[in-house]
Amino acid sequence: MADGVLSPGVNLEAFSQAISAIQALRSSVTRVFDCLKDGMRNKETLEGREKGFVAAFQESLHSVSRDLGELERLSNLVGKPSENHPLHNSGLLSLDPVQDKTPLYSQLLQAYKWSNKLQYHAGLASGLLNQQSLKRSANQMGVSAKRRPKAQPTTLVLPPQYVDDVINRIDRMFPEMSIQLSRPNGTSAMLLVTLGKVLKVIVVMRSLFIDRTIVKGYNENVYTEDGKLDIWSKSNYQVFQKVTDHATTALLHYQLPQMPDVVVRSFMTWLRSYIKLFQAPCQRCGKFLQDGLPPTWRDFRTLEAFHDTCRQ
Amino acid sequence: NVSQVPVAEGKSVQQTVELLTRKLEVLGAEKQGTFCVDCETYHTAAATIGTQGQTGKLMYVMHNSEYPLSCFALFESGPCLIADANFDILMVKLKGFFQNAKANKIETRGTRYQYCDFLVKVGTVTMGPSARGISVEVEYCPCVIANDCWSLLMEFMQSFMGSHAPGLPSVFGTKHDSIYSPSDTMVQYMELFNKIRKQQQVPVAGMR
Numbered sequence: 001m002a003d004g005v006l007s008p009g010v011n012l013e014a015f016s017q018a019i020s021a022i023q024a025l026r027s028s029v030t031r032v033f034d035c036l037k038d039g040m041r042n043k044e045t046l047e048g049r050e051k052g053f054v055a056a057f058q059e060s061l062h063s064v065s066r067d068l069g070e071l072e073r074l075s076n077l078v079g080k081p082s083e084n085h086p087l088h089n090s091g092l093l094s095l096d097p098v099q100d101k102t103p104l105y106s107q108l109l110q111a112y113k114w115s116n117k118l119q120y121h122a123g124l125a126s127g128l129l130n131q132q133s134l135k136r137s138a139n140q141m142g143v144s145a146k147r148r149p150k151a152q153p154t155t156l157v158l159p160p161q162y163v164d165d166v167i168n169r170i171d172r173m174f175p176e177m178s179i180q181l182s183r184p185n186g187t188s189a190m191l192l193v194t195l196g197k198v199l200k201v202i203v204v205m206r207s208l209f210i211d212r213t214i215v216k217g218y219n220e221n222v223y224t225e226d227g228k229l230d231i232w233s234k235s236n237y238q239v240f241q242k243v244t245d246h247a248t249t250a251l252l253h254y255q256l257p258q259m260p261d262v263v264v265r266s267f268m269t270w271l272r273s274y275i276k277l278f279q280a281p282c283q284r285c286g287k288f289l290q291d292g293l294p295p296t297w298r299d300f301r302t303l304e305a306f307h308d309t310c311r312q
Numbered sequence: 313n314v315s316q317v318p319v320a321e322g323k324s325v326q327q328t329v330e331l332l333t334r335k336l337e338v339l340g341a342e343k344q345g346t347f348c349v350d351c352e353t354y355h356t357a358a359a360t361i362g363t364q365g366q367t368g369k370l371m372y373v374m375h376n377s378e379y380p381l382s383c384f385a386l387f388e389s390g391p392c393l394i395a396d397a398n399f400d401i402l403m404v405k406l407k408g409f410f411q412n413a414k415a416n417k418i419e420t421r422g423t424r425y426q427y428c429d430f431l432v433k434v435g436t437v438t439m440g441p442s443a444r445g446i447s448v449e450v451e452y453c454p455c456v457i458a459n460d461c462w463s464l465l466m467e468f469m470q471s472f473m474g475s476h477a478p479g480l481p482s483v484f485g486t487k488h489d490s491i492y493s494p495s496d497t498m499v500q501y502m503e504l505f506n507k508i509r510k511q512q513q514v515p516v517a518g519m520r
Contacts, residue, residue, distance in 0.1 A: 197456055
C-alpha cells in the first residue's frame with residue numbers, strides 16, 4: 001500500500017530538505033515582523049535611525065524571498081503526491097499501522113461497496129416500475145419529483161369541450177349505462193352515471209381526472225334539497241357503501257397521467273361490470289352471499305366478481 | 313325483492329315462529345319492532361252482477377304497517393289500486409256495490425328483522441281467533457329488479473329456512489325487469505292469505 005501512496009517520483013531526501021526550508025521561511029518571516037514591531041531603535045541622529053531601520057527591513061525581506069525561492073525549488077523536487085489512488089485521500093487511511101484498533105479503512109471499503117450495490121439495484125427497480133406506468137404510485141417513483149408539477153398543468157387545463165367529447169364517446173360505448181354531465185361549480189364536471197337499474201354513481205371530475213366517486217342504489221335520492229347533486233352523503237345500503245370503497249380503490253389503480261381519457265374509459269368499463277352485482281356469484285366460493293353481502297369486488301383486469309374476502 | 317313463505321310444520325305455529333326467529337338471531341339479524349298486514353274481503357253486491365252480466369268478484373282491501381299512509385285495493389287477478397288510508401271510509405259509503413265479508417278478515421302480525429340490507433318479517437297469520445299459519449317476508453332493499461336478486465334471495469332464505477324456502481313467486485314471472493313496487497308485495501300477501509283460507513276447509517295435518 002505504501003508504494004501506491006508514495007510513488008517512485010517522490011524524493012524522500014528532498015522531502016526532509018523542504019521541511020527544513022519551510023522552517024527557515026517561517027523564521028525569516030517572523031524576523032520581518034519583529035523588525036517592524038521594534039521600529040526605529042534609538043540612534044544618535046534621526047537620519048541614522050531611519051537608515052538602520054530600512055537596512056534591517058530590507059535585509060529581512062531579502063532573506064524571506066531567498067527562503068521562499070529555496071522552498072519552491074525543493075517542492076518541485078518532491079513531486080506531487082499521486083492522485084491515481086481509487087479512493088483518493090481516503091486511501092491514506094490504509095497506512096494506519098494499527099488496523100486492529102481502528103478498522104476504519106475496511107469499514108470504509110465495505111460501506112462503499114454497499115452503496116454501489118444499492119445504487120445499482122435502485123436503478124434496476126426504477127426501470128421495472130416505469131414499465132408499469134398504469135399506477136400512480138409507480139409513476140411517482142419513476143418520474144422525478146421536479147418533473148411532475150410541470151407535466152400536470154397540460155392535462156389539468158383541458159378545454160371543457162374536449163372533456164364533453166370524451167364523456168360523450170364513453171356514453172355511446174355502453175348502451176346500458178347513461179351518463180349525465182353537469183357543471184354546477186365552474187369548469188369542473190360532475191357526472192351522474194346510471195347503470196341499468198342497479199345503481200347510480202356520482203363522479204366528481206377535475207378536468208379529466210376523477211376526484212371522487214359515490215355509489216348509491218338505483219332507488220336512492222342523489223340530489224340535495226336544493227336540487228344539486230349530493231356529493232357528500234353515502235348510500236344507506238351496506239352493499240353500495242362497499243362498492244363505493246372499491247370504486248375509490250379503482251380510481252387509485254387506473255392512473256395514466258399522460259392519457260387521462262384512457263383512465264376514465266377503463267374506470268367506466270370496470271364500473272360497468274357491476275350491472276350483474278346481484279346476479280353474479282363469487283368466482284371463488286361460488287356463493288352469492290357472504291356476511292349478508294353479494295360479491296362486491298370486481299377484478300381490475302378480468303372484471304370477475306368476488307367477495308371482498310375471497311379476492312386473494 | 314320480497315317473497316312470502318307459508319310454513320306449515322309438524323309443530324305448533326308458536327314453536328315454529330320461535331324456531332325461525334332464533335335462527336335469524338343466530339345469523340346476526342337485529343330486531344326492529346313489529347309489523348302488521350291485514351286484509352278484508354269485499355263481495356261485489358248482487359245488484360251489479362245482474363246488470364253487467366259478470367260473475368261475482370272478490371275485492372281485497374289491505375293495509376301494511378310498512379306503508380302506514382296507504383291502503384291497497386286488489387282484485388284477485390286484476391289491477392291493484394293504491395290509495396290514501398281513508399279509502400276505508402269510502403268503502404263504507406260504497407256499501408251498495410261492495411259488501412264486507414267480516415268473517416273473512418285475515419291478518420299477520422310479527423317481528424321485523426334487519427340483517428345487512430335484508431328486511432325479514434316473520435308473522436303469525438290469524439283468522440278470527442285462531443292462528444292459521446306463518447308468513448315470512450324477505451326483502452332485499454338495494455335491488456329494485458326482483459328477478460335480478462332472486463338467486464341471492466334464495467340463498468339467504470335457505471340459510472334460515474332450510475328446505476322450506478319457496479319457489480319463484482308468480483308475480484316475478486310477469487314482471488321481467490320492471491321495477492318492484494309495494495303493490496307486488498301486497499299481491500303476494502293476498503295470494504298467501506287465499507291459500508291459507510283454503511287450507512281451512514281441508515285441514516292440514518299438524519295445524520293446531
